Amino acid sequence: MAQCSVLFTSEKPQAEPKSLSDKPTKKPSETPSSQPAIFIPVDRSPDIQEARLKLPILAEEQVIMEAIKENSVVVLCGETGSGKTTQVPQFLYEAGYGSGNYIIGVTEPRRVAAITMSQRVALEMNLPQRVVSYQIRYEGNVSNKTKMDGVLLKEIQKDFLLTRYKVVIIDEAHERSVYTDILIGLLSRIVPLREKKGSPLKLIIMSATLRIEDFTNNKRLFPVPPPVIKVDARQFPVAVHFNKRTPLDDYAGECYRKVCKIHRMLPAGGILIFLTGQAEVHSLCRRLRKTFPFSGKNIHNVTEDDDSQEAVKRFKKSKPKKTMNLPKIDLASYSAQPLDEGDEDREAADDDEDGSGSDLDLDLGDGEAQEDEKTDSSLPLFVLPLYSLLAPEKQSKVFLPPPAGTRLCVVATNVAETSLTIPGIKYVVDCGKVKKRYYDKVTGVSSFRVDWTSQASANQRAGRAGRTEPGHCYRLYSSAVFADFEQFSLPEITRRPVEDLVLQMKDLNIEKVVNFPFPTPPSADALIAAEELLISLGALQEPPKTGRLNDLQKAKLSSPITALGKTMASFPVAPRYAKMLALGRQHECLPYVITIVATMTVRELYVEVDRPAVSDEEKELLKGKKARVLQMQRIWAGQGSAQKLGDLMVMLGAVGACEYAGLAPKFCERNGLRFKAMLEIRRLRGQLTTTVNSLCPDIQLYLDSKMNPPTESQVMYLRQIVMSGLGDHIARRIRAEELLDEKWKNAYKTPLLEEPVFIHPNSALFRQLPDFVVYQEIMETTKMYMKGVSAIEAEWIPVLLPQYCHFGKPLEEPPPFYCSETGRVKCHRPSTFYRVGWQLPAVVVDYPEGLDRYKYFAMFLLEGKVIKKFGSYRSVLLSTPIAMLKTWAKLQPRTEILLKALVSENADSLAGLLAAWKKNPKYLLSELCQWTPEAIHEDISKAWPPIQHDED
């Protein structure tokens, strides 16, 4: 699950920290505790006390605590900077909500937030970290490094009523992360249950923006709307300036011009620019550095950065540095009035109408007037890129003060909107766009699109200019365009596949997921698709195939979880991958499956090397690096048939090599691997290994840093295991003879897409073009590209993925046969792949259920293939065994009699036959006598049932 929890207990350390992960054996003391009249003294240092008093929320302590006392659910609304995250838990602690072995639980959407919050609270209250602890995905500091996995959702799985908690705080609920949504849904049911038990649980929902209707005005969630308390934020006013005209598509160019003007005309203060992607960020950085170069010597190791190298070089050639000469306009006396929270819209709109024309906004203009890209080294600008995939050491540069005499300018993506706060920002330049991932609900194809952002997030961006002093936000679009923005962006849960959530919820025994009180429910399509996939994977029970259509539809959305599903739910990965793990134990493949799954789960394994270079020199450098990376990938792709595992083999090789090199950052750097990704993979492998060991204690798996490459046959099993998880991600190559249209050249067909899909050019199988492949995902860019591709064999499909196949009538040639290993009648059946009807090779499967299976079984029985003893009567049989199959069989009563006897006891396999004999030792005796001359009936009868001899 996605949350990071901060556990917040009383001073008394827990006697048994482990009990958190076990089922609580004894309930906490049942003292009625809805109104704790306790006051727990806290010993804060004077300077902390002083800093706290400045927080607006401290004035609200009374109101907040009264509301919590009187209500079981409270919504607390306050912008960032109000101090609610750090202060509310302290209020609760002081009021005694954390005493008596109870826990105050706080969930944060991000790991860093959970860690810093717990540290901050511990510091402010002068409490040890064992009292204020955190737990996140792979680690935690709960009571002296007790290792724990799973957080609040996992705890609900173990103890649905959360009996150890007296308060749960959901922080940043406005971000609407999938798991806060589900937690709120679950807690809305747990709270009244706890009320009934006389040991109430308090739920506090903390949200920043005003988007709270989904929580407060949602009868299904909370029949009685919870009270809302608003808290002021300590935020400085931000004047918002709109462009008069909105650039059609060159918002990056408009950004550049606006930054130039700000830097030339406005007083000191950092600039933060919001763009949509890595490439844009780098390109704007280059342009700005070119225009306002500065000396990077001895500052922040700038020389490590490829882009800054350019700036440094340029500077060395340029004239000695002049002092920065900035105009001295007092921006604090700017026409804008202070901005209260939530007033930004009005403020912004006013500003556009009467503000422009007389103030700085006009001076800065929308300007395409001057295209001045001439170098101006008198005004050094310290330009830094910032995006999530940037190496952490490069990211952290934005937190340091810029070199003396320069102005900080951060060119960022959306990371800077919520995840990272940059100090000293006075100017925000907002292009108004975001890049978002889209999923096609029907086909599952992903794509990235750049779109207008929402009003809420534009305001969030503007707010970044007022953290340390009054600021300005320049929006590169008109107020009319802003007015057309969506008020809020859609909650994540409505925009992504939900199979992982559905599985988790089924594991909580919520069978009818449609009825769950989601703050915003996912679409019915998404829920149906999830349920179908989980049924195909065997994680949910297949609904009955008979019944009325209406009932079927209903049953479809309420399938209970299977044992396999329970196993899968315990792995913190996507259900398709969890299936691979569940199968992975065979042939000692598990360490490899764990590594492959971990690698597929962690995003962006490789660093971007395709960035356009600034100089010829850099171009050569990048080219060399790229060549080396490609060469390594060829090595990792393996030899011979191992290559068929394709991109997953490359991943396995990369991780193996990296681990062998001791997870060294240098190794990653040289081979184009993203160090942070490698760390994550290591941690996830560790967690998956732990989970496997806890599921099957006999297996005693450990994390091997010197993992040998898989053998050839293991690679084949791996391909089969991978295919079993990706059964709905199969593609078939269009062969030359089927080619009707050039656009299908080298293309693949998938069951759900009409258009051709292609193997991504970076794939190890790009040139191989296997007939059948499975893929991790399809990403639509200029074409539909499959990524994470492995080759599979057509004949595996009907055997390993029968749920996706239609089977034809059993073939007469080769004829059905009796399989002595399984004791069952087998046959060859032709098959086709569902929907698309691809011909697949005929495979040996169990003979389909029905009368014919009994006929064949009877024949094999008479032939002595099932039971040896029967063979001894073979020569004296009154009819030939093959008579069982003939159309005229009915004319011979003995065939009918035998058949009826078998059918009556379901004896169409050895197991069935033995069971029947166990019930009735005389079973089948008279029927066999029909087939044999009377002379030997007595002999037969004496040796009946004829099995003991076979068992020897």
Next chain:
DNA sequence: GAGCACTGC
């Protein structure tokens, strides 16, 4: 022959 925002168990 490309072009991925941001999170998490």
